[in-house]
Amino acid sequence: MKKSLEDSAEKGYERLESRGVSRRDFLKLCSLSCVAFGLDLSVAPKMADAAAAKLMKKPVIWMQGQGCTGCSSSLLSSINPGPEKLLLELLSVRFHPTIMAAAGEQAVQSWEECVAEGNYLLVLEGSIPTRDPRFCTVEGQPFGELFKKAAANADLVIAAGSCACYGGIPRAGITGAVGAQDALKDTKVLNLPSCPVKPDRLISTILYYLGHNELPRLDNDGRPVAYYRYVLHDSCHRRLHYERGEFLSDWNDPKTSDWCLYNKGCKGKETFTNCSSYWWNDGVSYCGAVGSPCSGCSQPKFYEEFSPLFANPEEVK
């Protein structure tokens, strides 16, 4: 058993190397993943072995429902690993409307072939309309039906971004928009909410899954505990001012610029996310760092139940 893992890992490494990813690079990626999930770094080599053995067998189908392509764009904003590595070297992207060369019939055929073969990761971006299938169609077919068909044969269904997880902003509209878990009901869905999806979470979770052949620990909303264990408020650099009752009221005032944004509508107290510790775009910033209140974008009740986003909650009550 152990021997066969070693053999297939070796093959996996060869295939990775044939795609231009060195063993060292790959190990580095897995170490990053370990850090994210709070695993001992000594696990990284084993995880790399296991992931390498399976990685090349895992094609990806990325489907877009009622979305804005922001989650795809966010995936491409990853710098380490860069998009080139992801798209050409680490994953076999069989269907992705924004990236793939094929269009029309050929694109649909790629999708069909991949679905028939099975053993792929299915990523959903955007929500699914349930009020009337005509609100979202591809090749004249209801998107929701196509998605269910793809999910039935997928190894793992990943909902990337809040629309795909819980319906997000479209849920507040007239189309009956829902996320993957509500559309699929009996299938386990890995939720990676936020608007857009945070690329390091998506990439690390995929590596974890391939390395361990199981999902990381999830919370009751289907989110990996590693990223969504604590509310933003817990590690916010403005927290001390909150405790002191110091709240920003004028963005122009230099004396108060790092004071708490609660009176500007910040939802950080009830939003489970690690944004304030792991910043966006490879660590350059996040909403709170630029003086902007948290909108609660990774919570199931986002957006409708968090509106108004910028009003003082004391005055709204």
Added chain:
Amino acid sequence: MSKRIVIDPVTRIEGHLRVEVIVENGVVVDAWTKGTMFRGLEQIIQGKDPRDAIYITERICGVCMASHGWTSAMAVETAHGAVIPSAARVIRNLMVGALWLHDHPLHFYHLSALDYLDVLAVKDYQGNDQNLLGVKAKIMKLVEGGDTAPLTPRYVPDDFSVKDPDTVITALSHYLQALHVQAKAKQMSAILGGKQPHQSSIIVGGVTVYPTDENINQFRQLLAEVVHFIKTVYIPDVIYFATGPLLPLAKAGIGKGPGNYLSYGAFDLDDSGKDKLYKSGFVSNGQIEAFNDAHITEAVTSAWYRNANPAHPWDGATDVNLDKSSAYTFIKAPRYKSLATEVGPLARMIVAGYEPYVKLTKEYGIKPGAVARHLARAQETMLVADQMFKWIKELEELLEEGKSSSLGRTKIHDTDSWEPPQSGKGAGLNEAPRGALGHWVEIQDKKVKNYQMVVPTTWNASPRDDKGVRGPLEQALIGLPVDENNPANVVRVIRSFDPCLACAVHVVSPKGEKLIQI
């Protein structure tokens, strides 16, 4: 012999687009562009705090999001009576300017180039450039591994495909380089906006971010890297293709639209807003005239909304009706002076009469069409790239001046106008990377009563209007030579417009009633 060709999904664009064409004797004789996804974002905004509108409309499109956030802010600020401080204006220019710097090259390399390159020609590269040999090795390993997704499947390379191995491999190496550069440009937006996609620092009345010296230095460093790529790789590549391998297509004006061009103008160069980086105007029959938004109307004849007469966005009424037999799309049909009108880089360059663009097209006899759109997009990237350095300098000066003010810091926000007014109206007229973008808001009882958007792809991918006149993209497809079994030319023309369907499809009722009618 006529044949109907359906392309659904049209890939390498933003969103859900279905295109149908009728081909007779190898030429397109009729065309339909169909937006096939609907969310109803404008309706979601109704009844909400007007300050939410920026956040929600930002999510119309994850590609040109900051353009929407900015334009929405302009509309809501007019309704609030807010006046943004100079520093906020410049910070917005920098943040959205960075968006243009990632968006235009990404469109050329990652959304369009595969239409013109026979990627597998790299196998015949015989040169000894180490970098290019690396690219060759990378692609050949994919081929040998039997897994060339997502570069295949594809339409069969045709007469218009570039097959010269040296050209193809160079372009492909730039495709890979551009992937990296677009991520860097996104970091620039994130430095000022918190994250990208979906920045969060543009709010009603200004911005929330007061840039530190470190922010500015980091921004400037990234800008230098990105602009270097734009000037030494992206723009030369587009010019090379437009005046070289694609010149026959360019001279034939393949994919020409209706010949009417509109730009609202964008990027204020001073606080008055009169002087803009991209000029406003309307060109028809080669004649330019001043832009007046009163000439904008939208028809819903061919869209899945209850019938109504064409109306200005202030007066538009649209209720979803999925059973309407004359309809084939979720996209409405905006018209300027009742004319189907093209918006976007080509329109901006023609309206502005931008000299480097005009000179190149004259010198090579390039006519408006698919190739000219790529050329215009590259040329206008230069404008914003150069201006970015001036804006950084302007911002530094404003920040410095602010240090001696009573507050000790330059203002970034109009705090007095932060709370929503009892009532108010406002329009934001702007340019997004894909073209003219308008938001209209009406506030009543401190809530959004009505919200309307007319976005670039609504103009370009619009359907037939009340007079039966086809939209710009539909017109651009007619007369196109097409191989029935390999409709590569159809997607080439579509992609030259850089369509964004999520933007194009939206709906609102000014009366605030429930919209659904199924």
